[in-house]
Structure formats: C-alpha cells, structure tokens
Amino acid sequence: xxxxxxxxxxxYKDLKHLAGSSxxxxxxxxxxxxxxxxxxxxxxxxxxxxxxIVAEGALANPEVADIIMQCESAHAYVTAMPDAxxxxxxxxEHGVGLMFxxxxxxxxxxxxxxxxxxxxxxxxxxxxxxxxLRSAAAAGITQVYCSSGTAFCWSPKVLRAxxxxxFVVDIHENVDLAELVKxxxxxxxxxxxxxxxxxxxxxxxxxxxxxxxxxxQGVAHDLLALATHxxxxxxxxxIESLNVAACAAVCFFEQLRQIQSK
Amino acid sequence: xxxxxxxxxxxYKDLKHLAGSSxxxxxxxxxxxxxxxxxxxxxxxxxxxxxxIVAEGALANPEVADIIMQCESAHAYVTAMPDAxxxxxxxxEHGVGLMFxxxxxxxxxxxxxxxxxxxxxxxxxxxxxxxxLRSAAAAGITQVYCSSGTAFCWSPKVLRAxxxxxFVVDIHENVDLAELVKxxxxxxxxxxxxxxxxxxxxxxxxxxxxxxxxxxQGVAHDLLALATHxxxxxxxxxIESLNVAACAAVCFFEQLRQIQSK
Numbered sequence: 341x342x343x344x345x346x347x348x349x350x351x352y353k354d355l356k357h358l359a360g361s362s363x364x365x366x367x368x369x370x371x372x373x374x375x376x377x378x379x380x381x382x383x384x385x386x387x388x389x390x391x392x393i394v395a396e397g398a399l400a401n402p403e404v405a406d407i408i409m410q411c412e413s414a415h416a417y418v419t420a421m422p423d424a425x426x427x428x429x430x431x432x433e434h435g436v437g438l439m440f441x442x443x444x445x446x447x448x449x450x451x452x453x454x455x456x457x458x459x460x461x462x463x464x465x466x467x468x469x470x471x472x473l474r475s476a477a478a479a480g481i482t483q484v485y486c487s488s489g490t491a492f493c494w495s496p497k498v499l500r501a502x503x504x505x506x507f508v509v510d511i512h513e514n515v516d517l518a519e520l521v522k523x524x525x526x527x528x529x530x531x532x533x534x535x536x537x538x539x540x541x542x543x544x545x546x547x548x549x550x551x552x553x554x555x556x557q558g559v560a561h562d563l564l565a566l567a568t569h570x571x572x573x574x575x576x577x578x579i580e581s582l583n584v585a586a587c588a589a590v591c592f593f594e595q596l597r598q599i600q601s602k
Numbered sequence: 603x604x605x606x607x608x609x610x611x612x613x614y615k616d617l618k619h620l621a622g623s624s625x626x627x628x629x630x631x632x633x634x635x636x637x638x639x640x641x642x643x644x645x646x647x648x649x650x651x652x653x654x655i656v657a658e659g660a661l662a663n664p665e666v667a668d669i670i671m672q673c674e675s676a677h678a679y680v681t682a683m684p685d686a687x688x689x690x691x692x693x694x695e696h697g698v699g700l701m702f703x704x705x706x707x708x709x710x711x712x713x714x715x716x717x718x719x720x721x722x723x724x725x726x727x728x729x730x731x732x733x734x735l736r737s738a739a740a741a742g743i744t745q746v747y748c749s750s751g752t753a754f755c756w757s758p759k760v761l762r763a764x765x766x767x768x769f770v771v772d773i774h775e776n777v778d779l780a781e782l783v784k785x786x787x788x789x790x791x792x793x794x795x796x797x798x799x800x801x802x803x804x805x806x807x808x809x810x811x812x813x814x815x816x817x818x819q820g821v822a823h824d825l826l827a828l829a830t831h832x833x834x835x836x837x838x839x840x841i842e843s844l845n846v847a848a849c850a851a852v853c854f855f856e857q858l859r860q861i862q863s864k
Contacts (some may be wrong), residue, residue: 482839489682540863573855589848
C-alpha cells in the first residue's frame with residue numbers, strides 16, 4: 341500500500357479531475373466507484389480495479405480491510421490518504437472512505453437486437469436510469485442501449501442508484517435507437533399512456549425490447565412509431581401516469597412472471 | 603392581484619421561512635407547491651389554494667394566466683412579485699414562476715385498516731416516497747401510513763416526485779405502524795428478499811396492506827414479524843434486490859392485475 345499526503349500528487353490530481361467532471365470521466369474511459377457495496381460488487385463480478393483508494397480513517401474497518409486484502413492479492417494498486425484529502429474527492433456524505441478507480445467497459449458496436457433489452461430514449465434523471473438498470477439486472481435483462489440524450493450511465497449518481505447492476509449488464513451509450521429498432525429481430529414494446537393494448541395481453545414469454553422515454557415527454561414520436569407494440573399499464577384512479585422507473589419495473593417483472601409461468 | 607416589491611413584506615418573510623425549513627412547514631401545517639403541473643392538479647382535485655404566488659416574468663405564460671384566473675374566480679389571494687424575489691423562494695431551477703401556498707390536510711387518527719393501503723417504515727429518500735405515492739394513486743390505493751422515521755411527505759422533493767398523488771391519497775404521518783398492523787382487518791404483506799412465498803402465489807384480488815421498509819435495511823424485524831405474509835418478487839440474475847419504489851410498483855400493479863382479471 342502506498343500513501344499520498346499532498347494535493348499536488350499527480351495521482352491525486354487525476355482523481356480529483358475525474359471526480360469532479362463528467363467530461364473527464366467520459367474522455368478517460370474511467371470512473372470512480374464510491375463505497376463498500378459498489379466495490380464489493382465490482383470485485384465479485386468484474387475482479388480487481390485499476391486502483392483502490394482508501395481514507396486512512398477507514399483502514400480499521402473490517403469490510404474495507406478485506407477489500408484491500410483482495411486487491412493486494414490481485415496485485416491491484418492500493419493507495420491510502422488522509423481523510424481530508426479523501427473527503428475532497430468523494431461525493432458520498434458520511435461514506436465509509438473507500439473507492440475504486442475502474443475502466444468503463446468498451447463494448448463492440450451494437451448488433452441486431454435478439455435478446456431481451458432495454459432502450460432508453462432521452463432519460464434525464466440519474467436516479468431513474470440507475471433504478472432501471474437495477475430492475476433490468478434483477479429481471480435477467482442484460483442488454484441496455486441509451487440514446488445520446490440519456491444521462492451518462494457511469495456517473496456517480498447512476499452508479500449509486502444501480503447498486504452494482506452495471507457489472508452484470510452491457511450498457512451501450514450514444515446509440516442511434518431508431519436504427520436499432522428498425523433492424524430489431526425481436527418485438528419492440530413502447531409504453532405509452534395513450535396506448536390501447538394492455539401490457540398483460542401481449543405475449544412476453546419471449547425476448548422483447550422495452551423502449552422507455554423521457555420523464556416528461558415520453559418516447560419521441562418518430563421512435564414510438566417504429567415500435568412493434570405500444571402498450572399501456574392499466575391503472576385506476578385519477579393519476580394517469582407512473583414514474584418511468586416504476587413503469588419499467590412493472591414491465592420487466594410482468595415479462596419474468598410470464599416466462600416463469602410457462 | 604396584489605404586488606410585493608420588498609423582501610421585508612410580512613407575507614414574503616413568511617413564505618421565505620416556509621420555503622427554507624421543513625420544521626416551519628410542519629409547524630404551520632402549510633406547504634408550497636411549485637410549478638404549473640402541481641398547481642393545476644391541486645386546482646382540479648382540491649380546489650383553490652390559500653395563496654397563489656407568481657413571478658412577474660410568468661404573468662404572460664398562458665397556463666399561468668389561466669391558473670391565476672381560476673384562483674381569482676375562487677376568491678383566492680393572488681400575489682405577484684419581481685422574478686428575483688420569486689427565485690429566492692423557489693427550489694425549482696428554471697421553473698415557470700408559479701407556486702401555491704396550501705394547508706396540508708389534517709386527517710383523523712388512523713382507524714382499523716380495512717381498505718388497501720401502503721405502510722412506509724422508515725423510508726429515507728424523498729424521490730422514493732414520491733414515486734410510491736404516485737404508483738399507489740395510479741393503482742387505486744388511497745391510504746398511506748408513514749412511520750415517524752419516514753421522509754416528510756409534504757416536502758418539495760416528495761411533492762415533485764409524486765406529481766399530484768398527494769391530492770388523491772390520504773397520507774397519515776407519524777403513525778405507530780406496529781399498532782396499525784396488529785389491529786388490521788386485512789392481510790398485511792411485507793416484501794422481503796428472504797421470503798419464500800412468491801408474490802404471484804398470494805391472492806391479491808382483495809384489500810391488502812403493503813408494508814415497505816428502509817432502502818438499506820428493509821422493514822424492521824419486529825414489524826416484519828407482525829406481517830401476515832412475507833413475499834418475494836421472483837428474480838433472475840445476480841442482482842438480488844430492487845429499489846423500494848420499483849418493488850412497490852410491481853406489487854401494486856400485480857394486485858391491480860389480479861383484481862382486473864377476476
């Protein structure tokens with residue numbers, strides 16, 4: 341384990357830059373995972389990080405000590421620093437004092453849709469994007485495609501909300517969703533409050549692609565027109581719409597219910 | 603319509619205090635609804651506010667003008683103020699410049715649970731609480747009971763996330779959930795990742811109470827032990843849990859599916 345003591349240390353300066361700038365993370369193809377849960381998930385599912393960074397005040401924490409041991413066994417760099425330096429990097433208030441520097445995965449260009457997938461058109465809220473990734477992973481859907489207007493998936497807020505889903509799902513960003521939908525080999529289902537076909541009346545016990553849209557405007561009209569089905573989640577009462585992440589969960593788990601009841 | 607021009611105006615000082623302090627809102631039994639959508643919903647579902655507050659820059663907006671007209675027809679106070687004063691009140695960035703001051707509803711002490719309900723035990727995140735209120739309202743569930751540790755439902759973040767659900771749902775706060783569950787006349791279902799009974803194997807085509815817990819720890823153990831059923835949402839893949847608001851949506855809409863397919 342090495343120790344950093346100065347804000348002028350080159351590694352520290354790099355980390356500070358990454359921590360503070362979404363553009364820097366995109367450009368470097370790297371991001372930071374903050375907290376024990378995300379780091380444990382990464383170790384279990386993807387292996388060692390590029391670098392394990394720990395606050396000195398966290399060294400005595402048994403979960404942190406165990407993670408450091410695993411990183412050192414895998415010959416990953418481990419660097420400790422004073423709590424004040426660590427806290428200037430971290431976006432987590434009252435966090436435990438542990439983060440991983442990781443490379444964001446580089447994926448091949450998206451091919452033809454053949455397996456169940458989620459398509460996110462212009463989703464804005466990082467919490468919604470993270471929750472959708474988490475629900476998809478829990479429902480066994482491992483392909484995610486995001487339009488260029490969708491929140492950057494490897495941002496700290498999306499990572500926190502997804503609770504490790506990033507490490508079991510292939511996330512394609514900046515995708516031309518219209519091209520993807522046109523070429524799809526499976527049905528593409530868009531949810532819409534104006535649709536007349538009920539979600540429950542569609543055969544979901546097969547691979548389908550779920551097309552979900554912007555929190556306020558929904559799926560863009562031209563994209564919606566390309567979908568194989570437009571479906572509605574039947575509702576009661578005077579509130580006519582659902583949060584997009586809630587809507588996604590209902591769709592994914594209805595698909596899983598149909599698959600499992602076959 | 604009156605106009606405020608000074609930060610020393612007594613109404614402005616009251617509004618500023620309410621806008622900045624959750625404690626002040628609780629104590630006054632009043633809150634602020636910010637934005638056209640929430641104000642329109644309130645007018646449609648609950649009627650006129652105590653006071654309609656508008657930024658001078660928003661007066662030309664046709665939706666705002668329509669809302670002001672409705673307020674004046676109902677003899678509600680309408681007060682305009684310079685944009686700078688309004689923006690110092692509002693928590694919405696780039697908002698349209700309209701808010702309502704309303705009284706938060708005063709409800710009778712909770713009786714015995716007989717209608718479908720949602721019980722929130724120590725939920726922390728305002729976005730989750732708001733999403734759950736919205737899903738409940740859309741699924742036709744109109745009774746919500748919150749433990750004292752749950753996020754205050756009439757805060758701006760919860761109001762924004764619930765998109766008007768507050769105005770069709772009865773929200774009881776600071777409720778002793780253990781007493782409520784013990785006396786319930788309907789089954790109380792808690793979701794738990796450790797449960798063995800599948801959500802889909804329970805008869806939900808009847809009134810039930812959904813017990814949902816803290817984002818990290820779930821429902822408190824003593825409370826969980828009082829539930830009639832502990833149910834699990836079957837999942838696939840390596841991610842074993844769902845966001846609590848996603849979980850709530852799956853439960854509420856499975857109940858509605860069963861009710862509608864009877």
